[in-house]
């Protein structure tokens with residue numbers, strides 16, 4: 001088996017995959033209803049929220065679009081705090097649906113600065129919502145969401161959070177940090193194949209929903225809520241992925257959220273220490289380095305494309321390259337979900353063997 005060490009999709013435990021081979025059941029029948037309600041209750045525990053949580057059949061991007069179209073109207077001003085490729089995507093979705101986006105951009109590799117957010121909110125009092133990526137998968141940087149949220153709420157703005165590659169792996173108490181809409185996706189730390197976005201929606205977000213006028217149909221939270229009350233989703237869900245999620249959530253609750261978060265911290269430290277021991281540099285400032293993905297700077301002496309090929313073909317380990325402007329400049333090691341320190345040790349020892357062969361002549 002290939003060692004899949006990209007930041008999603010992530011490897012899935014055998015029990016999770018077996019659950020997906022189950023025969024189909026009626027998605028409007030009592031058995032599926034019970035599974036859906038059970039999965040939703042378990043997700044609420046891991047989101048640390050008492051608010052609504054919905055399963056949407058889509059990848060994470062659909063969840064981001066849902067967050068926007070359910071809470072905003074065309075012409076609304078939103079502050080986009082963007083530290084990378086996915087922060088830009090969140091802003092683009094808002095723009096496409098007619099929001100007036102006020103950009104607060106950082107050089108890729110940096111984390112957002114709370115003081116800047118405060119100044120932006122002071123300068124533009126009409127801003128209605130703030131879009132933030134908790135963990136920027138493209139750069140391996142985790143924002144200080146607790147501090148960002150404190151400022152956003154001091155100004156009484158709506159907080160929409162892309163937690164696609166953090167929730168369930170990195171500490172994110174959704175209610176304590178006042179995240180109004182929080183989005184994650186099954187193929188990340190949840191140890192499940194792609195196919196579901198999971199989204200929390202709190203009271204503040206529901207108040208915004210009542211006034212929101214952006215066009216919405218597939219992602220309408222109101223429909224999701226009324227169907228969930230009957231143990232259903234408005235449209236046919238990814239039934240097999242729900243089966244898989246049901247099993248993975250049991251595994252996660254058995255391990256315990258604190259233990260999961262601590263394991264991710266240990267694994268990430270092993271990745272960072274290992275990378276540095278090979279003479280490579282981290283792309284992110286270490287203080288903000290992500291516990292789910294480590295981005296490594298290549299420098300001029302390394303051919304990343306060649307490195308990834310050697311890793312894949314000679315060591316059966318699949319790493320990720322850089323996205324967009326970071327292509328050829330960094331590579332990334334995914335370590336979220338079903339991952340241990342031994343998995344990372346294997347990556348580091350393979351890198352040690354592969355690096356000399358991938359040097360630029």
Ligand SMILES: Cc1ncc(COP(=O)(O)O)c(C=O)c1O
Nearest residue numbers: 059060061086135137164165185
């Ligand atoms: C932080 C973040 N946001 C958004 C996305 C997009 O999610 P998807 O590819 O599931 O649509 C990803 C996927 O890697 C991500 O890591």
